[in-house]
Amino acid sequence: MYEQPRTDDRFRVRILRRWYHGCWVLFGLCPPVIAVHDRIDATKYGTWALVAVLAVTYFVLRCFPGNPLVRPSGFLWVLVLVLGGTAILLDGGAAFFIVSLPMFWIYTATQRQAIGFIGAAAAATLIGTFTGTPFSPGNVVFTLIGLAGGVLLGLWMDRVLEQGEERARMLGAELERTQSELVAAHQRQGAAEERERLAREIHDTLAQGFASIVVLAEAARAGLETDPVASAGQLLSIERTARENLTEARVLVGPAPTGGVVSGGIAPALRRILDRFVEDTGLVVDAELHDIGCDQRTRIALVRCAQESLANIRKHAGASTVSIVLAEGTSGPELEITDDGTGFSPTAARGFGLNGMRARLAELGGELTVTSSPGEGTRIFAVLPADDRT
Structure with missing residues (x-):
């Protein structure tokens, strides 16, 4: 009912107005x-x-809607005068008045203005009807019916539009809240994933x-x-391991790409x-x-799996022989590590290492299979x- 629709469904409003x-x-x-004629x-x-004056005023308003010199109220006053003039010339103008009622709601900004213009148009039409000859009682009746119906219908439609706007505002506010909650959830998920990634990297390297x-x-x-030569070799290994850990720590906290000392x-x-x-x-x-040949992420994933597996063999397996095979399989790179140690029950394993390996491979679309049983090796x-390779 306004020059600019007050609802979000502007396209539909424009079509109806056209x-x-x-x-x-x-x-x-x-x-x-x-x-x-x-x-x-x-x-x-x-x-x-x-009619020509009214048509020219209407088309000027339609062609220059944003021009400050072209005011909707000017067109509506011309419409009121033309309704009165045609009522005089045509011995009544109830039909023209009723057809024009929506104009007063479209080109006014408030209900009071719309009702005021409708009242003025009805008065002009009635005056013209009474002035013209012969007098037409039917035009008077239909003009009054149009006045009452136009006001009531306009108020009802205005109320419907206000309710629609209120619903749109509520939906917009709910959408904003949902978007904010979604952003916060994504941030929490990202933080959790980053913590998991760091925990996995720390476990597979520093730990x-x-x-x-x-x-x-x-x-x-x-x-x-008893054996100072062996101890010296072990101290050298400690030094190398400490240096590698230092490098890994710098990678984790610095701008270097994830992967640490895994190179070549x-x-x-x-x-x-x-x-x-x-x-x-x-x-x-x-x-x-x-x-x-494989990309950096695949190389890191396989190397970390090998590190974790060898660490578990050293700490838990009690093995004497270890076998490791890296080959090009039918579906992609394959890494197999076996030992003749004490074995374990994979379903009962609760360590972080196996879960970390599975998660690392799953991120790349890979899979980890653990086959073991007590006393049978692993x-x-x-x-x-x-597809994940270069």
């Missing part, structure tokens, strides 16, 4: 022109002149390094007097890890490492899809 404006031109402006007195030209340092330090201390091809990285493992544990390791099999 339909009404077309109907107003067709059933409001055209009938008076057609009604006098066969007359030869002043009524014909007077009616045409009034394993510190555990190795502790074992080596205990062995070195025990052999200081995957096979050389695994050989370095195995050399350290053999040096620290003295176990027999059978390695078959194919230098397959087989760790990691596979990643070929």
Whole structure:
């Protein structure tokens, strides 16, 4: 009911208004022109002149809606005068008045203004009806009915629009709250995922390094007097492990890419890890490492799986022989690590290491399979899809 729709469904309002404006031109402006086309007195030209002035005012308003010199109230006053003039010339104008009622609601800003213009238009139409000859009681009745109906229907529609706007505001506020909650949930989820990632990185790098340092330090201390050469080698391993841990710590807290000391091809990285493992544990390791091509994330995931598996073998398996195979499988890179240790029940395992390996591989679309039973050794099999490789 206003020049700018007050609801969010503006497209529908614009379509309805275009339909009404077309109907107003067709059933409001055209009938008076057609009604006098066969007359030869002043009524014909007077009616045409009034309709022409109204049409020009209407099209100026439609063509220049934002111009401060073109005011809707000016058009409405012209409409009031034309309704009165055509009522005089055509011996009544109830039909033109009723067809024009929505104009007063469309081009006013408040209910009071709309009702005021409708009252003025009804008065002008009634005056014209009473002035014209012959007098038409039917035009008076229909004008009064149109006045009452136009006011009541307009107030009802205005109320409906206000309720629609209120619902739209409530929905908008609810949408904003939902969006804020969603953003907060995403932030919490991101923080939780980052904490999990850091925990996994710390467990697979720093924690394993510190555990190795502790074992080596205990062995070195025990052999200081009986085997100083072995103790010196163990102290050297402690130094290297500490330096690697320092590098990993800098990676975790600095701007360097995730992955730490994992660099170069995957096979050389695994050989370095195995050399350290053999040096620290003295176990027999059978390695078959194919230098397959893979991206950085795949390389890091497989190397971390190897580190975690070897750390578990050293701490829990009590194994004498370890086998590790890196190969190109039918679906992608495959890493298999087996030992002849004491084994365990995978369903009863609650450690962070296995879950961390599964999560790391799952992020890349891979899968971890653990096969073991008490007294039967353990087989760790990691596979990643070929699509994740370069």
